[in-house]
Amino acid sequence: MAAKIFIDGEHGTTGLQIRSRLAERRDVELLSIPEAERRNAAMREDLLNSADIAILCLPDDASKEAVSMLSANNRVRIIDTSTAFRVSPDWAYGFAEMDKAQAERIRSARLVANPGCYPTGAIGLIRPLRASGLLPQDYPVSVNAVSGYTGGGKQMIAQMEDASREDAISANHFLYGLTLKHKHVPEMKAHGLLEHAPLFSPSVGRFPQGMIVQVPLTLARLAPGTSLESIHAALTAHYAGQNIVTVAPLAESASLARIDAEELAGQDSMKLFVFGTDGGEHVNLVALLDNLGKGASGAAVQNMNLMLSA
Known part of the structure:
Protein backbone atom coordinates (compact mmCIF):
# COMPACT_ATOMS: atom_id res chain seq x y z
CA MET A 1 0.00 0.00 0.00
CA ALA A 2 1.34 3.43 -0.93
CA ALA A 3 2.34 5.65 1.97
CA LYS A 4 0.23 8.80 2.31
CA ILE A 5 2.37 11.94 2.18
CA PHE A 6 1.01 15.42 2.91
CA ILE A 7 3.20 18.40 2.03
CA ASP A 8 1.91 21.25 4.18
CA GLY A 9 3.08 24.29 2.25
CA GLU A 10 3.35 22.51 -1.08
CA HIS A 11 2.93 25.75 -3.02
CA GLY A 12 6.09 27.33 -1.61
CA THR A 13 9.59 26.96 -3.07
CA THR A 14 10.65 23.95 -0.97
CA GLY A 15 7.23 22.30 -1.18
CA LEU A 16 7.10 22.56 -4.96
CA GLN A 17 10.55 20.99 -5.23
CA ILE A 18 9.54 18.09 -2.97
CA ARG A 19 6.34 17.56 -4.91
CA SER A 20 8.24 17.42 -8.20
CA ARG A 21 10.55 14.75 -6.76
CA LEU A 22 7.59 12.62 -5.69
CA ALA A 23 5.28 13.19 -8.66
CA GLU A 24 6.22 10.04 -10.58
CA ARG A 25 6.61 7.72 -7.60
CA ARG A 26 4.13 4.89 -7.19
CA ASP A 27 5.12 3.98 -3.62
CA VAL A 28 3.62 7.20 -2.23
CA GLU A 29 0.19 8.84 -2.44
CA LEU A 30 0.30 12.62 -2.29
CA LEU A 31 -2.43 14.27 -0.24
CA SER A 32 -2.92 17.77 -1.58
CA ILE A 33 -4.65 20.95 -0.55
CA PRO A 34 -5.66 23.45 -3.27
CA GLU A 35 -3.70 26.68 -3.12
CA ALA A 36 -6.91 28.63 -2.59
CA GLU A 37 -7.59 26.55 0.54
CA ARG A 38 -4.09 26.66 2.01
CA ARG A 39 -5.34 28.79 4.92
CA ASN A 40 -8.30 26.49 5.59
CA ALA A 41 -7.34 25.25 9.05
CA ALA A 42 -9.96 22.48 9.16
CA MET A 43 -8.84 21.04 5.83
CA ARG A 44 -5.16 21.24 6.84
CA GLU A 45 -5.87 19.53 10.14
CA ASP A 46 -7.76 16.72 8.42
CA LEU A 47 -4.98 16.12 5.91
CA LEU A 48 -2.27 16.31 8.57
CA ASN A 49 -4.04 13.66 10.63
CA SER A 50 -4.70 11.47 7.58
CA ALA A 51 -1.08 11.22 6.45
CA ASP A 52 1.54 8.61 7.20
CA ILE A 53 4.21 11.30 6.88
CA ALA A 54 3.57 15.04 6.83
CA ILE A 55 6.32 17.27 5.43
CA LEU A 56 6.01 20.80 6.77
CA CYS A 57 7.29 23.52 4.42
CA LEU A 58 6.20 26.45 6.54
CA PRO A 59 7.54 29.37 8.60
CA ASP A 60 8.48 28.50 12.18
CA ASP A 61 5.24 29.59 13.85
CA ALA A 62 3.11 27.84 11.24
CA SER A 63 5.12 24.64 11.71
CA LYS A 64 4.52 24.77 15.45
CA GLU A 65 0.82 25.32 14.77
CA ALA A 66 0.73 22.33 12.41
CA VAL A 67 2.32 20.06 15.02
CA SER A 68 -0.27 21.24 17.54
CA MET A 69 -3.04 20.18 15.13
CA LEU A 70 -2.13 16.51 15.45
CA SER A 71 -4.62 14.59 17.54
CA ALA A 72 -3.32 13.21 20.83
CA ASN A 73 -3.21 9.56 19.76
CA ASN A 74 -2.13 10.16 16.19
CA ARG A 75 1.16 8.61 15.11
CA VAL A 76 1.63 10.72 11.99
CA ARG A 77 5.34 11.13 11.39
CA ILE A 78 6.67 14.62 10.71
CA ILE A 79 9.50 16.09 8.67
CA ASP A 80 9.75 19.81 9.41
CA THR A 81 11.79 22.04 7.10
CA SER A 82 11.64 25.18 9.26
CA THR A 83 14.12 26.20 11.96
CA ALA A 84 11.57 25.59 14.72
CA PHE A 85 12.82 22.21 15.97
CA ARG A 86 16.38 21.82 14.71
CA VAL A 87 18.02 21.94 18.12
CA SER A 88 15.18 20.27 20.03
CA PRO A 89 16.20 17.05 21.82
CA ASP A 90 12.80 15.58 20.97
CA TRP A 91 13.48 15.76 17.22
CA ALA A 92 15.98 13.77 15.18
CA TYR A 93 18.22 16.03 13.15
CA GLY A 94 17.73 15.10 9.51
CA PHE A 95 21.32 15.03 8.29
CA ALA A 96 21.76 11.31 7.67
CA GLU A 97 25.53 11.46 7.06
CA MET A 98 26.27 13.58 10.15
CA ASP A 99 27.53 10.55 12.06
CA LYS A 100 27.38 6.78 11.69
CA ALA A 101 24.19 6.37 13.73
CA GLN A 102 22.20 9.30 12.35
CA ALA A 103 20.51 7.49 9.47
CA GLU A 104 19.12 4.94 11.92
CA ARG A 105 17.92 7.70 14.25
CA ILE A 106 16.03 9.25 11.36
CA ARG A 107 14.67 5.90 10.21
CA SER A 108 13.15 5.16 13.61
CA ALA A 109 12.08 8.69 14.54
CA ARG A 110 8.57 10.06 14.54
CA LEU A 111 9.76 13.68 14.47
CA VAL A 112 12.56 14.78 12.10
CA ALA A 113 13.90 18.32 11.71
CA ASN A 114 15.29 18.92 8.23
CA PRO A 115 18.61 20.81 8.34
CA GLY A 116 19.12 24.28 6.95
Whole structure:
Protein backbone atom coordinates (compact mmCIF):
# COMPACT_ATOMS: atom_id res chain seq x y z
CA MET A 1 0.00 0.00 0.00
CA ALA A 2 1.34 3.43 -0.93
CA ALA A 3 2.34 5.65 1.97
CA LYS A 4 0.23 8.80 2.31
CA ILE A 5 2.37 11.94 2.18
CA PHE A 6 1.01 15.42 2.91
CA ILE A 7 3.20 18.40 2.03
CA ASP A 8 1.91 21.25 4.18
CA GLY A 9 3.08 24.29 2.25
CA GLU A 10 3.35 22.51 -1.08
CA HIS A 11 2.93 25.75 -3.02
CA GLY A 12 6.09 27.33 -1.61
CA THR A 13 9.59 26.96 -3.07
CA THR A 14 10.65 23.95 -0.97
CA GLY A 15 7.23 22.30 -1.18
CA LEU A 16 7.10 22.56 -4.96
CA GLN A 17 10.55 20.99 -5.23
CA ILE A 18 9.54 18.09 -2.97
CA ARG A 19 6.34 17.56 -4.91
CA SER A 20 8.24 17.42 -8.20
CA ARG A 21 10.55 14.75 -6.76
CA LEU A 22 7.59 12.62 -5.69
CA ALA A 23 5.28 13.19 -8.66
CA GLU A 24 6.22 10.04 -10.58
CA ARG A 25 6.61 7.72 -7.60
CA ARG A 26 4.13 4.89 -7.19
CA ASP A 27 5.12 3.98 -3.62
CA VAL A 28 3.62 7.20 -2.23
CA GLU A 29 0.19 8.84 -2.44
CA LEU A 30 0.30 12.62 -2.29
CA LEU A 31 -2.43 14.27 -0.24
CA SER A 32 -2.92 17.77 -1.58
CA ILE A 33 -4.65 20.95 -0.55
CA PRO A 34 -5.66 23.45 -3.27
CA GLU A 35 -3.70 26.68 -3.12
CA ALA A 36 -6.91 28.63 -2.59
CA GLU A 37 -7.59 26.55 0.54
CA ARG A 38 -4.09 26.66 2.01
CA ARG A 39 -5.34 28.79 4.92
CA ASN A 40 -8.30 26.49 5.59
CA ALA A 41 -7.34 25.25 9.05
CA ALA A 42 -9.96 22.48 9.16
CA MET A 43 -8.84 21.04 5.83
CA ARG A 44 -5.16 21.24 6.84
CA GLU A 45 -5.87 19.53 10.14
CA ASP A 46 -7.76 16.72 8.42
CA LEU A 47 -4.98 16.12 5.91
CA LEU A 48 -2.27 16.31 8.57
CA ASN A 49 -4.04 13.66 10.63
CA SER A 50 -4.70 11.47 7.58
CA ALA A 51 -1.08 11.22 6.45
CA ASP A 52 1.54 8.61 7.20
CA ILE A 53 4.21 11.30 6.88
CA ALA A 54 3.57 15.04 6.83
CA ILE A 55 6.32 17.27 5.43
CA LEU A 56 6.01 20.80 6.77
CA CYS A 57 7.29 23.52 4.42
CA LEU A 58 6.20 26.45 6.54
CA PRO A 59 7.54 29.37 8.60
CA ASP A 60 8.48 28.50 12.18
CA ASP A 61 5.24 29.59 13.85
CA ALA A 62 3.11 27.84 11.24
CA SER A 63 5.12 24.64 11.71
CA LYS A 64 4.52 24.77 15.45
CA GLU A 65 0.82 25.32 14.77
CA ALA A 66 0.73 22.33 12.41
CA VAL A 67 2.32 20.06 15.02
CA SER A 68 -0.27 21.24 17.54
CA MET A 69 -3.04 20.18 15.13
CA LEU A 70 -2.13 16.51 15.45
CA SER A 71 -4.62 14.59 17.54
CA ALA A 72 -3.32 13.21 20.83
CA ASN A 73 -3.21 9.56 19.76
CA ASN A 74 -2.13 10.16 16.19
CA ARG A 75 1.16 8.61 15.11
CA VAL A 76 1.63 10.72 11.99
CA ARG A 77 5.34 11.13 11.39
CA ILE A 78 6.67 14.62 10.71
CA ILE A 79 9.50 16.09 8.67
CA ASP A 80 9.75 19.81 9.41
CA THR A 81 11.79 22.04 7.10
CA SER A 82 11.64 25.18 9.26
CA THR A 83 14.12 26.20 11.96
CA ALA A 84 11.57 25.59 14.72
CA PHE A 85 12.82 22.21 15.97
CA ARG A 86 16.38 21.82 14.71
CA VAL A 87 18.02 21.94 18.12
CA SER A 88 15.18 20.27 20.03
CA PRO A 89 16.20 17.05 21.82
CA ASP A 90 12.80 15.58 20.97
CA TRP A 91 13.48 15.76 17.22
CA ALA A 92 15.98 13.77 15.18
CA TYR A 93 18.22 16.03 13.15
CA GLY A 94 17.73 15.10 9.51
CA PHE A 95 21.32 15.03 8.29
CA ALA A 96 21.76 11.31 7.67
CA GLU A 97 25.53 11.46 7.06
CA MET A 98 26.27 13.58 10.15
CA ASP A 99 27.53 10.55 12.06
CA LYS A 100 27.38 6.78 11.69
CA ALA A 101 24.19 6.37 13.73
CA GLN A 102 22.20 9.30 12.35
CA ALA A 103 20.51 7.49 9.47
CA GLU A 104 19.12 4.94 11.92
CA ARG A 105 17.92 7.70 14.25
CA ILE A 106 16.03 9.25 11.36
CA ARG A 107 14.67 5.90 10.21
CA SER A 108 13.15 5.16 13.61
CA ALA A 109 12.08 8.69 14.54
CA ARG A 110 8.57 10.06 14.54
CA LEU A 111 9.76 13.68 14.47
CA VAL A 112 12.56 14.78 12.10
CA ALA A 113 13.90 18.32 11.71
CA ASN A 114 15.29 18.92 8.23
CA PRO A 115 18.61 20.81 8.34
CA GLY A 116 19.12 24.28 6.95
CA CYS A 117 21.00 24.67 3.68
CA TYR A 118 23.98 26.60 5.09
CA PRO A 119 24.27 24.33 8.17
CA THR A 120 24.29 21.23 5.96
CA GLY A 121 27.52 22.44 4.37
CA ALA A 122 29.02 23.81 7.57
CA ILE A 123 28.21 20.82 9.78
CA GLY A 124 29.23 18.48 6.98
CA LEU A 125 32.72 20.00 7.17
CA ILE A 126 33.00 20.64 10.92
CA ARG A 127 31.44 17.56 12.55
CA PRO A 128 33.95 14.98 11.22
CA LEU A 129 36.85 17.09 12.48
CA ARG A 130 35.28 17.44 15.90
CA ALA A 131 34.59 13.70 16.01
CA SER A 132 38.17 12.87 15.04
CA GLY A 133 39.64 15.25 17.61
CA LEU A 134 41.38 17.45 15.05
CA LEU A 135 39.18 20.49 15.69
CA PRO A 136 39.13 21.70 19.31
CA GLN A 137 35.70 22.33 20.79
CA ASP A 138 36.57 25.96 21.51
CA TYR A 139 38.05 26.76 18.09
CA PRO A 140 36.76 30.14 16.81
CA VAL A 141 35.01 28.81 13.71
CA SER A 142 34.11 31.10 10.82
CA VAL A 143 31.63 30.10 8.13
CA ASN A 144 31.40 32.10 4.89
CA ALA A 145 28.80 31.17 2.30
CA VAL A 146 26.95 32.17 -0.83
CA SER A 147 23.56 30.79 -1.87
CA GLY A 148 21.36 30.94 -4.91
CA TYR A 149 18.50 33.40 -4.47
CA THR A 150 15.79 30.72 -4.36
CA GLY A 151 16.86 30.17 -0.76
CA GLY A 152 14.99 33.38 0.06
CA GLY A 153 11.66 31.94 -1.08
CA LYS A 154 9.07 33.39 -3.40
CA GLN A 155 9.54 36.99 -2.28
CA MET A 156 13.27 37.06 -2.97
CA ILE A 157 12.79 35.18 -6.24
CA ALA A 158 10.41 37.93 -7.36
CA GLN A 159 12.76 40.66 -6.12
CA MET A 160 15.65 39.19 -8.09
CA GLU A 161 13.73 38.35 -11.27
CA ASP A 162 11.27 41.25 -11.62
CA ALA A 163 13.10 44.54 -12.08
CA SER A 164 9.81 46.45 -12.19
CA ARG A 165 9.06 45.78 -8.52
CA GLU A 166 9.46 48.67 -6.10
CA ASP A 167 11.55 46.40 -3.86
CA ALA A 168 13.54 44.82 -6.71
CA ILE A 169 17.11 43.79 -5.90
CA SER A 170 19.62 44.92 -8.52
CA ALA A 171 22.78 43.63 -6.84
CA ASN A 172 24.60 40.70 -8.40
CA HIS A 173 25.91 39.63 -4.99
CA PHE A 174 25.06 40.88 -1.53
CA LEU A 175 25.80 40.12 2.11
CA TYR A 176 23.04 39.89 4.69
CA GLY A 177 22.68 38.74 8.29
CA LEU A 178 24.96 41.63 9.18
CA THR A 179 24.05 41.53 12.88
CA LEU A 180 25.69 38.07 13.05
CA LYS A 181 22.52 36.57 14.53
CA HIS A 182 21.37 34.43 11.62
CA LYS A 183 18.71 31.83 12.46
CA HIS A 184 20.97 28.99 11.30
CA VAL A 185 23.72 29.66 13.85
CA PRO A 186 22.20 27.64 16.75
CA GLU A 187 22.09 24.41 14.73
CA MET A 188 25.64 24.95 13.44
CA LYS A 189 26.82 25.27 17.03
CA ALA A 190 24.77 22.39 18.42
CA HIS A 191 25.31 19.80 15.67
CA GLY A 192 28.82 21.00 14.90
CA LEU A 193 29.62 20.16 18.56
CA LEU A 194 31.09 23.62 19.11
CA GLU A 195 31.52 25.43 22.41
CA HIS A 196 31.03 28.85 20.83
CA ALA A 197 28.68 30.00 18.10
CA PRO A 198 30.50 30.26 14.76
CA LEU A 199 30.96 33.62 13.09
CA PHE A 200 28.63 33.17 10.13
CA SER A 201 28.63 35.48 7.10
CA PRO A 202 25.96 34.52 4.51
CA SER A 203 25.46 36.05 1.10
CA VAL A 204 23.28 35.66 -1.98
CA GLY A 205 24.31 35.62 -5.63
CA ARG A 206 22.35 36.30 -8.80
CA PHE A 207 21.85 32.64 -9.69
CA PRO A 208 18.78 30.54 -8.83
CA GLN A 209 20.20 27.40 -7.25
CA GLY A 210 23.56 26.38 -5.85
CA MET A 211 25.69 27.05 -2.80
CA ILE A 212 29.27 27.29 -1.61
CA VAL A 213 30.03 27.05 2.13
CA GLN A 214 33.57 27.75 3.35
CA VAL A 215 35.21 27.01 6.70
CA PRO A 216 38.79 28.40 6.82
CA LEU A 217 41.10 26.94 9.46
CA THR A 218 44.50 27.85 10.90
CA LEU A 219 46.49 24.64 11.32
CA ALA A 220 48.45 25.89 14.34
CA ARG A 221 45.19 26.27 16.29
CA LEU A 222 44.13 22.65 15.65
CA ALA A 223 45.26 19.46 17.37
CA PRO A 224 49.08 19.03 17.32
CA GLY A 225 50.33 17.55 14.08
CA THR A 226 47.16 18.32 12.11
CA SER A 227 47.90 18.78 8.42
CA LEU A 228 46.14 19.21 5.11
CA GLU A 229 46.43 15.46 4.61
CA SER A 230 45.09 14.47 8.05
CA ILE A 231 42.08 16.76 7.65
CA HIS A 232 41.32 15.24 4.26
CA ALA A 233 41.79 11.74 5.69
CA ALA A 234 39.34 12.46 8.51
CA LEU A 235 36.68 13.71 6.10
CA THR A 236 37.26 10.79 3.73
CA ALA A 237 36.97 8.24 6.54
CA HIS A 238 33.82 9.86 7.90
CA TYR A 239 32.01 9.70 4.56
CA ALA A 240 33.38 6.36 3.39
CA GLY A 241 30.64 4.33 1.71
CA GLN A 242 28.32 7.33 1.28
CA ASN A 243 26.99 8.23 -2.15
CA ILE A 244 25.19 11.51 -1.42
CA VAL A 245 28.05 13.22 0.41
CA THR A 246 31.47 12.71 -1.17
CA VAL A 247 34.96 14.10 -0.62
CA ALA A 248 37.07 15.20 -3.58
CA PRO A 249 40.57 13.68 -3.74
CA LEU A 250 43.33 16.11 -2.79
CA ALA A 251 44.73 15.86 -6.31
CA GLU A 252 41.40 17.02 -7.75
CA SER A 253 41.22 19.96 -5.36
CA ALA A 254 44.81 20.94 -6.17
CA SER A 255 44.00 20.97 -9.89
CA LEU A 256 41.12 23.45 -9.60
CA ALA A 257 41.45 27.13 -10.42
CA ARG A 258 37.88 27.97 -9.38
CA ILE A 259 34.64 26.43 -8.05
CA ASP A 260 31.26 27.15 -9.60
CA ALA A 261 28.48 27.58 -7.03
CA GLU A 262 25.99 26.22 -9.56
CA GLU A 263 27.90 23.00 -10.30
CA LEU A 264 25.47 20.81 -8.33
CA ALA A 265 22.31 22.79 -9.11
CA GLY A 266 19.43 20.38 -9.66
CA GLN A 267 21.19 17.58 -7.79
CA ASP A 268 20.64 16.22 -4.28
CA SER A 269 24.30 15.50 -3.51
CA MET A 270 27.03 17.42 -1.69
CA LYS A 271 30.74 17.48 -2.49
CA LEU A 272 33.45 18.49 -0.02
CA PHE A 273 36.89 19.89 -0.79
CA VAL A 274 40.07 20.55 1.21
CA PHE A 275 42.23 23.36 -0.20
CA GLY A 276 45.70 24.42 0.87
CA THR A 277 49.36 23.72 0.23
CA ASP A 278 51.76 21.22 1.77
CA GLY A 279 53.44 22.87 4.72
CA GLY A 280 51.11 25.85 4.58
CA GLU A 281 49.59 27.60 7.61
CA HIS A 282 45.96 27.38 6.57
CA VAL A 283 43.40 25.13 4.94
CA ASN A 284 40.07 26.09 3.46
CA LEU A 285 37.25 23.56 3.70
CA VAL A 286 34.55 23.93 1.07
CA ALA A 287 31.13 22.33 0.67
CA LEU A 288 29.36 22.49 -2.68
CA LEU A 289 25.62 21.75 -2.84
CA ASP A 290 22.27 22.89 -4.19
CA ASN A 291 20.48 25.04 -1.62
CA LEU A 292 17.17 23.44 -2.70
CA GLY A 293 18.65 19.94 -3.13
CA LYS A 294 20.70 18.50 -0.28
CA GLY A 295 20.10 21.88 1.37
CA ALA A 296 16.30 21.53 1.53
CA SER A 297 13.93 19.45 -0.62
CA GLY A 298 16.38 16.72 -1.55
CA ALA A 299 17.23 16.19 2.12
CA ALA A 300 13.53 16.04 3.03
CA VAL A 301 12.94 13.31 0.46
CA GLN A 302 16.06 11.46 1.65
CA ASN A 303 14.69 11.57 5.20
CA MET A 304 11.26 10.45 4.01
CA ASN A 305 12.86 7.48 2.24
CA LEU A 306 14.67 6.47 5.41
CA MET A 307 11.47 6.73 7.45
CA LEU A 308 9.52 4.65 4.94
CA SER A 309 12.21 1.96 5.12
CA ALA A 310 11.70 1.42 8.86
